[in-house]
Amino acid sequence: MHEYSGMAKIQFPFTLGVGSGEPYPDGVILWTRLAPEPVHPTKPGGMPNRSVSVRWEVAEDAAFRTVLQAGTATAQPDWAHSVHVRVTGLRAGTEYFYRFTAEGHTSPVGRTKTAPDPLSEQPVRIGVISCQRYEHGYFTALKHLAAERPDVILHLGDYIYEYGKPANPAPGRYIRPLESTTECKTLGAYRDRYARYKTDKDLQAAHAAAPWLTLPDDHEVKDNYAGLLPGDGSSPSAFLKRRNAAFKAYYEHLPLRVKPVGNNSQFYRWRPYGKVADLMIVDARQYRDGRDMLGPTQEQWLTSRLRSSTARWKVIAQALFFAPRKFPLEPASSDAWDGFPQSRARVLAAVPGDLVVLSGDVHNAWAAELGNGVEFVTSSVTSHPPGTDGSAMLALNPHLKFFDGRRGYLLVTASMTEFTVDYRAVPYVDRTGAPVVTAGGFRVQDNKLQRTDL
Numbered sequence: 001m002h003e004y005s006g007m008a009k010i011q012f013p014f015t016l017g018v019g020s021g022e023p024y025p026d027g028v029i030l031w032t033r034l035a036p037e038p039v040h041p042t043k044p045g046g047m048p049n050r051s052v053s054v055r056w057e058v059a060e061d062a063a064f065r066t067v068l069q070a071g072t073a074t075a076q077p078d079w080a081h082s083v084h085v086r087v088t089g090l091r092a093g094t095e096y097f098y099r100f101t102a103e104g105h106t107s108p109v110g111r112t113k114t115a116p117d118p119l120s121e122q123p124v125r126i127g128v129i130s131c132q133r134y135e136h137g138y139f140t141a142l143k144h145l146a147a148e149r150p151d152v153i154l155h156l157g158d159y160i161y162e163y164g165k166p167a168n169p170a171p172g173r174y175i176r177p178l179e180s181t182t183e184c185k186t187l188g189a190y191r192d193r194y195a196r197y198k199t200d201k202d203l204q205a206a207h208a209a210a211p212w213l214t215l216p217d218d219h220e221v222k223d224n225y226a227g228l229l230p231g232d233g234s235s236p237s238a239f240l241k242r243r244n245a246a247f248k249a250y251y252e253h254l255p256l257r258v259k260p261v262g263n264n265s266q267f268y269r270w271r272p273y274g275k276v277a278d279l280m281i282v283d284a285r286q287y288r289d290g291r292d293m294l295g296p297t298q299e300q301w302l303t304s305r306l307r308s309s310t311a312r313w314k315v316i317a318q319a320l321f322f323a324p325r326k327f328p329l330e331p332a333s334s335d336a337w338d339g340f341p342q343s344r345a346r347v348l349a350a351v352p353g354d355l356v357v358l359s360g361d362v363h364n365a366w367a368a369e370l371g372n373g374v375e376f377v378t379s380s381v382t383s384h385p386p387g388t389d390g391s392a393m394l395a396l397n398p399h400l401k402f403f404d405g406r407r408g409y410l411l412v413t414a415s416m417t418e419f420t421v422d423y424r425a426v427p428y429v430d431r432t433g434a435p436v437v438t439a440g441g442f443r444v445q446d447n448k449l450q451r452t453d454l
């Protein structure tokens with residue numbers, strides 16, 4: 001008892017909200033992080049340097065009248081007092097509610113849903129998002145996505161941006177300035193950046209509304225990095241240290257199943273949704289080597305997974321624009337798949353049809369036909385778009401079928417008979433309260449895109 005005497009009581013620690021993720025038919029990961037002071041100059045989250053017990057509960061109902069499971073997890077200072085509870089023994093394709101208690105405080109309630117049984121033909125609704133730059137505006141799109149209560153939310157990268165506050169911000173673009181003027185390079189800086197983002201109530205609402213599947217792109221580490229090449233002249237070994245710090249902070253703030261160990265953070269994975277969809281989450285950033293986008297091990301995994309998939313829809317979820325693009329003025333992007341045409345050709349050759357690629361990164365919404373499938377590109381949640389001339393691009397690239405220049409998200413519905421996508425858009429992010437509209441809707445028909453909203 002002696003060591004507990006004189007211990008200061010922790011203030012309300014659930015300031016970063018709660019979340020769940022990685023749905024399996026029998027379970028999910030529950031997440032929270034204790035942080036009474038989200039951004040603190042010396043102590044991560046304003047927490048004391050000791051472990052804290054956190055109780056978790058899973059219930060059938062949001063009022064917790066029928067609690068099905070409960071247990072205790074330990075929030076450790078080495079992992080920024082984050083908690084990742086691996087719940088098992090749940091029913092497939094079922095909604096549940098969860099919450100945490102610690103040091104006399106109770107967290108907000110989260111809703112989650114398990115994945116369907118492998119033989120299920122139950123349809124699945126998926127929210128798809130990317131590129132949420134805090135400084136660039138309000139996450140109103142996430143508030144609307146939360147209200148849709150999808151079965152799962154896919155985040156395709158740029159959950160944070162590593163940049164510091166610029167000395168001379170462009171007028172009208174820095175809506176919510178960060179306190180930090182320096183680029184994130186250390187574990188402490190990345191932790192503070194996630195904590196700042198996660199104080200956002202709309203982001204918290206989206207995490208509390210559905211389980212997430214997340215994949216980092218470049219900005220979780222550094223702009224346009226490729227494999228172990230940071231592109232700024234620093235050595236691969238120095239960059240590896242930075243990347244490990246970035247991935248540790250990423251893990252600490254998201255409901256992931258796999259903890260980083262040493263230099264290894266594996267994000268590519270297969271998440272099946274019954275007989276309806278195989279989700280292949282693909283890391284097109286970490287294993288780049290020369291003209292090889294995925295690295296031999298991941299490419300072998302992906303192509304054999306695509307060849308053996310018997311699901312109605314073979315869905316590749318990854319960060320970068322997949323379809324070829326010709327630009328009216330500038331050269332093709334060498335950071336996206338146009339810079340890796342052989343890798344792209346090998347992936348496409350592995351699947352005869354019914355391929356759906358979900359991507360983000362470009363901060364505008366697009367749709368494309370790929371021959372044996374289609375691609376849906378989600379816009380950014382807030383990140384400022386490039387000055388793309390959408391109609392010139394559509395005229396120059398007949399396989400591109402849609403452009404929208406507003407911020408937003410995708411709402412996907414996949415069933416045994418249909419794959420439909422609605423492009424949701426918000427007209428502004430520089431102030432709160434934007435309504436949501438449907439900018440376009442598509443159905444996949446024989447590997448082609450059909451408009452559903454005209």
Ligand SMILES: [Fe+2]
Pocket residue numbers: 131132158219361362363383
């Ligand atoms: Fe981005």
